[in-house]
Amino acid sequence: MSQYNLALCLPELALFGVMAVLFVQSLTPDGSKRCLCWLPYGGLATIAAALIGMGDSGSLFYGAYQIDALSQFFKLAVAVGFTIAALNAANPPQLDAAKKPDFYFFLAASAWGLMLLASCVECVTIYVALEISSYSLYAVVPLRAKERQAAEAGVKYILFGAVATAIALYGLSYLWGSHGTTYLAVLAGKDFSLAGAPLAAVGLAMFLCGMFYKLALFPFHFWAPDVYQGSANETSAFIATLPKLGAAVVLVRFAALLTPGLEVTLLLAVLGAISMTYGNLAALAQRDIKRLLGYSSVAHAGYLMLGLVSGTAEGLAAASFYALVYILMNLAIFWVLCRLAPDGKNVALEDLDGLSRREPVLALVLAVSAFALVGLPPTAGFMGKLMLLKSAWGHGYNWLVIVAVLNTAIAIYYYLSLVRHAYTHDADDVPAGSVKRPMGDLVWGLALAVVLLVMGTMPGAIFDLATAAGHAVMP
Amino acid sequence: MLAAFPYLTNLIFLPIVGAIALMVLRVDDTAARFITLCIGIVETLLALTLLGGFALGDAGWQFVELHPWMPAAGLTYHLAVDGLSLFMVVLSAVLLPLCTLCSWTYISKRVKEFHVCLLLMTGACVGVFVAMDLVLFYIFWEAMLVPMYLLIAVWGGPRRRYASIKFFLYTLAGSTLLLAAIVALYVHEGTFSIPALMQGDYAFDFQCWIFLAMALAFAIKVPMFPFHTWLPAAHVEAPSAGSVLLASVLLKMGTYGFLRFCIGLTPAAADHYAPLMLAISVASILYGGFVALGQQDMKKLIAYSSVAHMGFVTLGIFVFTQAGVEGALMVMLNHGIVTGALFMMVGAIYERSHSREITQNMGLGKHLPAFMGFFGLFALASLGFPGLNSFVGELLVLIGAFEFNTWLGMAGIPGAMLAAAYMLRLGLKMAYGQPASPAGKGWGDLNLREWTYLLPLAFLTLYLGIAPGLALKVVTPSVEKLLTDYRAKVHMTMQAKAVPTSPALAKLDAHLAGKTQGEVR
Numbered sequence: 001m002s003q004y005n006l007a008l009c010l011p012e013l014a015l016f017g018v019m020a021v022l023f024v025q026s027l028t029p030d031g032s033k034r035c036l037c038w039l040p041y042g043g044l045a046t047i048a049a050a051l052i053g054m055g056d057s058g059s060l061f062y063g064a065y066q067i068d069a070l071s072q073f074f075k076l077a078v079a080v081g082f083t084i085a086a087l088n089a090a091n092p093p094q095l096d097a098a099k100k101p102d103f104y105f106f107l108a109a110s111a112w113g114l115m116l117l118a119s120c121v122e123c124v125t126i127y128v129a130l131e132i133s134s135y136s137l138y139a140v141v142p143l144r145a146k147e148r149q150a151a152e153a154g155v156k157y158i159l160f161g162a163v164a165t166a167i168a169l170y171g172l173s174y175l176w177g178s179h180g181t182t183y184l185a186v187l188a189g190k191d192f193s194l195a196g197a198p199l200a201a202v203g204l205a206m207f208l209c210g211m212f213y214k215l216a217l218f219p220f221h222f223w224a225p226d227v228y229q230g231s232a233n234e235t236s237a238f239i240a241t242l243p244k245l246g247a248a249v250v251l252v253r254f255a256a257l258l259t260p261g262l263e264v265t266l267l268l269a270v271l272g273a274i275s276m277t278y279g280n281l282a283a284l285a286q287r288d289i290k291r292l293l294g295y296s297s298v299a300h301a302g303y304l305m306l307g308l309v310s311g312t313a314e315g316l317a318a319a320s321f322y323a324l325v326y327i328l329m330n331l332a333i334f335w336v337l338c339r340l341a342p343d344g345k346n347v348a349l350e351d352l353d354g355l356s357r358r359e360p361v362l363a364l365v366l367a368v369s370a371f372a373l374v375g376l377p378p379t380a381g382f383m384g385k386l387m388l389l390k391s392a393w394g395h396g397y398n399w400l401v402i403v404a405v406l407n408t409a410i411a412i413y414y415y416l417s418l419v420r421h422a423y424t425h426d427a428d429d430v431p432a433g434s435v436k437r438p439m440g441d442l443v444w445g446l447a448l449a450v451v452l453l454v455m456g457t458m459p460g461a462i463f464d465l466a467t468a469a470g471h472a473v474m475p
Numbered sequence: 476m477l478a479a480f481p482y483l484t485n486l487i488f489l490p491i492v493g494a495i496a497l498m499v500l501r502v503d504d505t506a507a508r509f510i511t512l513c514i515g516i517v518e519t520l521l522a523l524t525l526l527g528g529f530a531l532g533d534a535g536w537q538f539v540e541l542h543p544w545m546p547a548a549g550l551t552y553h554l555a556v557d558g559l560s561l562f563m564v565v566l567s568a569v570l571l572p573l574c575t576l577c578s579w580t581y582i583s584k585r586v587k588e589f590h591v592c593l594l595l596m597t598g599a600c601v602g603v604f605v606a607m608d609l610v611l612f613y614i615f616w617e618a619m620l621v622p623m624y625l626l627i628a629v630w631g632g633p634r635r636r637y638a639s640i641k642f643f644l645y646t647l648a649g650s651t652l653l654l655a656a657i658v659a660l661y662v663h664e665g666t667f668s669i670p671a672l673m674q675g676d677y678a679f680d681f682q683c684w685i686f687l688a689m690a691l692a693f694a695i696k697v698p699m700f701p702f703h704t705w706l707p708a709a710h711v712e713a714p715s716a717g718s719v720l721l722a723s724v725l726l727k728m729g730t731y732g733f734l735r736f737c738i739g740l741t742p743a744a745a746d747h748y749a750p751l752m753l754a755i756s757v758a759s760i761l762y763g764g765f766v767a768l769g770q771q772d773m774k775k776l777i778a779y780s781s782v783a784h785m786g787f788v789t790l791g792i793f794v795f796t797q798a799g800v801e802g803a804l805m806v807m808l809n810h811g812i813v814t815g816a817l818f819m820m821v822g823a824i825y826e827r828s829h830s831r832e833i834t835q836n837m838g839l840g841k842h843l844p845a846f847m848g849f850f851g852l853f854a855l856a857s858l859g860f861p862g863l864n865s866f867v868g869e870l871l872v873l874i875g876a877f878e879f880n881t882w883l884g885m886a887g888i889p890g891a892m893l894a895a896a897y898m899l900r901l902g903l904k905m906a907y908g909q910p911a912s913p914a915g916k917g918w919g920d921l922n923l924r925e926w927t928y929l930l931p932l933a934f935l936t937l938y939l940g941i942a943p944g945l946a947l948k949v950v951t952p953s954v955e956k957l958l959t960d961y962r963a964k965v966h967m968t969m970q971a972k973a974v975p976t977s978p979a980l981a982k983l984d985a986h987l988a989g990k991t992q993g994e995v996r
Contacts, residue, residue: 356588371621376647377614386610387548389654394662405655409648416624416643424628424636460545467547 008058008067011075012115014049015082018042019108026101036090036100043083050076054465063183064122069472070320073465074118074249077324081242082111084331087444089234093344095143103143107238109136114246123172123182123207126250127165130210133246134161137239141231153230160223164213171206174199187257194263205264208254214247216294217301218275225282225294233341236290237334240297241327248304248323252316255308256473265309272305273403280410289337289347292414293330296373299411300326306388306404310395317470318387321463325372325384325455332369332448333418336362339441355422361442363422368449370415372456375408380455387463482525482538483554483605486568487598487615489518494594497587504586508579511590515572518597522568529561534952536607536670544608549667553607558953559734560604562808562946567600567724569931570815574716576928577819581715581826582630589630592622593716600724604731609657609667613650616728620646623717623725631712638705638712645705649695656688660740673739673960679747679968686744689736690752696729697785700759710778711831715822718774722781722818723811730788730807734800734957738792742961743968745793746980752793757886759786764893768900773821773831776901777814780857783890784810784865790887791872795961795980797954799875804950805868809939813856813865816932820850823925827918833901837908845921847906849929856936858898859891864939 006013021042054076058067085107095103113133120126138161142154176182178199179190191197192204209220216224228236258265279298286292304326307319337347339362340355356363372381385408393401455462493514497507529537536555544552556564574593582589599622602615620643628639661667664675677685695702706726710718737745745752763783770776784806791803821831824846828836840847856863859870869891877884921929939946965980 367621376621377617382614382617386654386658389658390548390661393655393658398659401655401658402652405651408654409644409651412644412647413640416640420628420636420640423625424639458545460547463545463547 005058005060008053008056008060010053010056011046011050011072011079012112012119014046015079015108015112015115018046019105019112022101022105022108026105036104039086039104040083040090043079043086046079047076047083050079061125063185064125065116065119066121067119068469069465070249070252070316070469071119073320073469074245074323075115076465077245077327078111078114078118078242081245081327081331082108084328084335084444084448085111085234085238085242088237088331088335088338092232092234093342094146094232099143103140106136106140110134110140110238111242114242117246118249120250121184121253123175123184127169127172127210130168130214130246130250131165133243134165134214137243140235141227141239143232143235147230149226149230150232151230153227156223156230157227160220161213164220165210168207168210171203171209174203175207176203178203184253184257192257192262192264201262201264204254204257205267208251208264208268211247211250211254212271212301214243215251215301215304216244216298217305218271218278218298221275221279221298221301224297225286225291228290228294228297229288229346232344233290233334233338233346236293237331237338240293240334241330244297244301245323245327248319251304251308252319252470253473255311255316255319258309259311265311268305269309269397269400272302272309273400275299275302275305276404276407277302277410280407280414283414284410286414287348287350289349289352289418292349292418293333296411296414297330299407300373302407303385303388303404306392306397306400309397309400310391312391312395313467313470313474314387315391315395315470316474317463317467318384318391320469321459321466322384322388324462324466325380325452328448328452328455329369329372329379329381332365332445332452333373335445335448336366336369339437339445349417349421350425352418352421353425357426359437361446362437365445365449366422367419368452370418372452374412374415378453378456380452380459383456383459383463481540482521482528483540483556483564483601486518486521486525486564487554487602487605489521489598490514490571490594490601491598494591494598497591497594502587504583507587507590508575511575511594512572514594515575515597518568518571522565525556526561526565529556529949531948532952534558534956539607541607544611549661549665550610551608551668552611553668554605554611555607555670556605558950559804559957560731561949562804563604563724563727563731563811564601566727566808566811567597567604570719570723570811571597573815573819573928573931574719576924577719577822578714578716579924581822585629589626589714592626593720595619595622596626596720600720600728603728607669609660609669609672611667612669613654613657616650616653617647619725619728623721626717626720627709627713630714630717633712634708635712638708641705642709645695645702649692649702652688653692656685659685659688669735669739675740676964676967677741677743678971679743682741682744682968683747686737686741686748689732689741690748693729693732693737694755696732697726697789698729698782699755699786699789700762700782703759703763703782706782707775707778710781710818711772711774715818715825718778718818718822719815722777723815726781726785727807727811730785730792730803733789733792734803738795738957738961742964745961746795746965749793749795752789753883756786756790756793757883757890759783760790760887760890761893764890764897767897768893770897771833773824773833773836773901774818776833776897777817777821780894780897781810781814783894784814784857787869787872787887787890790883791868791875794875794879794883795958796875796878797951797958798871798878800954800958801947801950802868802871802873802875804954805871805939805943805946806865807868808946809856809864809868809936812932812935812939813853816849816853816929816936817857819928819932820846820853823921833904833908837904838906838910840906843918843920845926849921849933850905851902852933852936854898854902856940858894862940864936864943866940867943 110133116129138158194201213220276299279295283295307315372379375381375385539555542552544550599615599619606612624643760783763779767779788803791799859865
């Protein structure tokens, strides 16, 4: 088979096509820049391409690029996420019309990098794909340039990103030095214990730092609340969701190298436990909702570790499923936030007061996504969490399961306060149903909420895909 | 046997689908009330058909519905009822139309949303009692929190936010460990099916951990002293219908959990921790009774009396005798009827006086004779007056307690006396007290709507008090089966572990041996 059978790369090519059109549009004179109404269709085409490529498998570029159930699952997730994020960012309020194609181009480029990341099975390729997805985001974060916070967020994001990837690269050199290969397939058979191959163990841990940064896992989480708060709502919606998918897929691939009880696995579990607890406790005190979601994403990164440390295909499937559920829940809640801030300002808890009177549909979407993020049935968040807990119990990480369920109890408080402000605090000056909102806004929001509920009650089909993905890396 | 007509699915999803329809439809307030009432009547009829179709004397699962749901994850859509759950299902269904009626004029803002919450609550409550898959059970168990939270938080009294958050956090924090226990059971046995898990053989230590995790969730829900603090706040702040559902159905989920899971799945641990649970039960009875005695707020008084009554239920459960467990089930049913009715009546008088203080609602005997007549009936029933329904259950529980240990039985007696004290005090003051203001004259007596929702409850109170035989026929076979299985499994686990038999088990052995001899004779 050819090393360059590009028919296997349909989703990447489709997204690349979207990128190319956006690139051309960003070069054209101002008049033609405004019409970006085709973008959602471009996103749909990418989803279609990802669906067509669902059953593909193969290997490209001398084994550095693998097409399997795992990669296709994540590519579909990226395509769906990108489309929703693009829909959500239609008309970002704080952006000049002239900058719009550039904005979307960067988002598409980042999503493209994440798609590549889903297929990379060689460390240097992973590194390159990671940087593709990161650099475009570095450019997007400070686009809200008029505010001081945005500049701060941009600098923080770049500096933290640079440090994290530098550590990752340094770790890669150790990994390469001790085992003489950068191919995951070969590394899988090697020793990663501190006693047997200390350099390799340390190198692996350091290489994973790059992914921890993307995932906002403790101790690489410091950027998350500040960047979420500082960047525009629409940008935060993207940064809070899609990059997590890329990190998750690489971690799933690496987790297949690890066996439970190994020092590196234990490190993942400990970091996961600290992440959950720290993220949840810090979120309790937040008033700015994006900051709150920033800390909560630190906690969710911790939950993901439950699936990775178990060392079973079920665990990896659960982690993949949860990553998908997580981006859907977060996109749904950001959908509401972006709708509530037509001027592009950050939304505080108090701004939700009386939402159920003003805009019952948005309040409902907010409630469903908040309860999904808690992990309350019958939402997708519950199913995802159940799978994670199930996979970790009985594999030496029962303590992590207990930590996770106790953390759910902490998390309820701040997610509930979102619902509480929307439903029980009345803003007296706004009469019921006073806001006229375009139908499309409500329909898409409701659709996201319905998807969360349906995936909570009938997750069978998607979980089967995730299971196939899990078995692809760990038969 | 598999049911020909999916009664249970219909009982769960009729109100849920109704709620979604109500949410989508553009209807005015009155239409929303009528739609909910109609759904409630259909739901009640369905429940009564279920009751009629229940095979008496059969201890097994009935009306079973079993469908694959998520085979990859080991989940099944599995519903069934037996003698332990049947009455709770029927009670949840019957209360829906009654709650709609008692909120007819009480709720005037956001009427449609209120009824959506009411319908969702009913569906989820029925689901909790019929789920035969642990995950399905947990889904309904948690799903019910959201509408209840909204009922308190949106339509409640002045401190509704505090009360609703306390309710939500308490119960959810408790049930997170329940989730961990469910996962642990799954990993141990490879299934979420409750009947299958009941066949399992678990090591003693494992059982203890599972028991503790589950018991915490159930004890908070019941609520047992000292986990009861959310209850008075929630009860006082909730609207009448919310209080009714809370007292009549929600609290029973905890005791149902004890029966179904703590005894059914972890019998040896239940046996081991029985002394602790009994001590807490007695503490709940005495504490609830004493605190109720000192209340000036009618709702608070009834709320604390619920703590005491639920203490009787757990007392009956953890003595592990036929009489005790049967009594516990009867108290569960009767407390649901009587306390629900009392809360409805408090709501009715609140609509007239706009106060729940006893002092503001005195001297009603002269002006509102029908109201006081009903109130007197339910108050007498609540204190366990012979001939009314609660008497049967409390008597059986006390018999069970005496069978277990004379001292334990003696400890339960003051509870019954306290109940008489606080209920009679309330009833007497309301009927004959010197009214604070002459306002009572202007209040109308019960209207047709109020008669409509009180009469069925009064009928049940009298019927179950005079002829409890039919109700006992439903529960007896299931209780026998539960206790026989329990005993066999405890012996098995104890032998494996070489743990000495507890006094409770010895009593049960002796009891069952005596019964067998009696049958031989």
